[in-house]
Amino acid sequence: MSIELQNDQGEPWKMPPHALTFPVVLDGGEKLHEIPLRPISVAEHRAALAKAGKDDDAQFEALVEVATGLPPSVLEQLKQPDYVSLVERIYNYIKMPPSFFTGVAPESPDDFALLVPIRAFVDGVPKIVDRLQIEVPAMKVSKMMRKLKTANDRADFVTAHCVGLSVPDVQSLSLPDWSHLQERLNDFLNKPGAFFQSATST
Numbered sequence: 001m002s003i004e005l006q007n008d009q010g011e012p013w014k015m016p017p018h019a020l021t022f023p024v025v026l027d028g029g030e031k032l033h034e035i036p037l038r039p040i041s042v043a044e045h046r047a048a049l050a051k052a053g054k055d056d057d058a059q060f061e062a063l064v065e066v067a068t069g070l071p072p073s074v075l076e077q078l079k080q081p082d083y084v085s086l087v088e089r090i091y092n093y094i095k096m097p098p099s100f101f102t103g104v105a106p107e108s109p110d111d112f113a114l115l116v117p118i119r120a121f122v123d124g125v126p127k128i129v130d131r132l133q134i135e136v137p138a139m140k141v142s143k144m145m146r147k148l149k150t151a152n153d154r155a156d157f158v159t160a161h162c163v164g165l166s167v168p169d170v171q172s173l174s175l176p177d178w179s180h181l182q183e184r185l186n187d188f189l190n191k192p193g194a195f196f197q198s199a200t201s202t
Contacts, residue, residue: 013170015093018068061075094175110134118174122164
């Protein structure tokens with residue numbers, strides 16, 4: 001399934017398929033020349049890692065299965081060079097912010113268009129959210145966050161608070177959108193005020 005969503009320029013953003021250098025012949029005789037890819041959400045990423053355990057190779061195999069929608073029986077037929085480049089694509093998707101994929105940085109890091117809009121409840125009403133504004137957390141929020149047991153719980157709590165969404169809603173964000181939020185929130189939680197004064201004066 002292809003996913004087309006609007007970016008800042010109003011043009012649809014689509015996660016491009018992965019072209020194979022060495023096409024694969026499937027059991028039915030069909031020749032596979034490219035691998036379809038779709039965005040992965042935060043919740044899907046965590047579920048895949050939990051299922052795979054701590055082994056790095058098993059984790060990437062699980063993530064590739066989620067991103068492609070293909071069963072292991074098909075993925076295992078890929079030639080190793082194609083699999084290595086596919087893993088590299090998935091790694092970039094996990095770690096890089098939306099601007100890496102669109103080539104356009106937001107005017108403000110605290111008010112940005114989502115690479116992948118989500119369905120969320122806003123003031124109790126279901127809506128399509130295609131833009132987020134980040135509120136600077138107060139010290140009270142930081143204290144409440146530190147009382148939570150796991151890193152995921154802490155990240156979910158502060159993210160939900162600072163963008164005005166529920167925890168399940170922020171877990172439905174795409175990984176690039178999540179990466180942008182975490183980088184900015186990390187600044188807010190750890191940098192002194194002077195860091196932001198210099199940023200706003202340039």
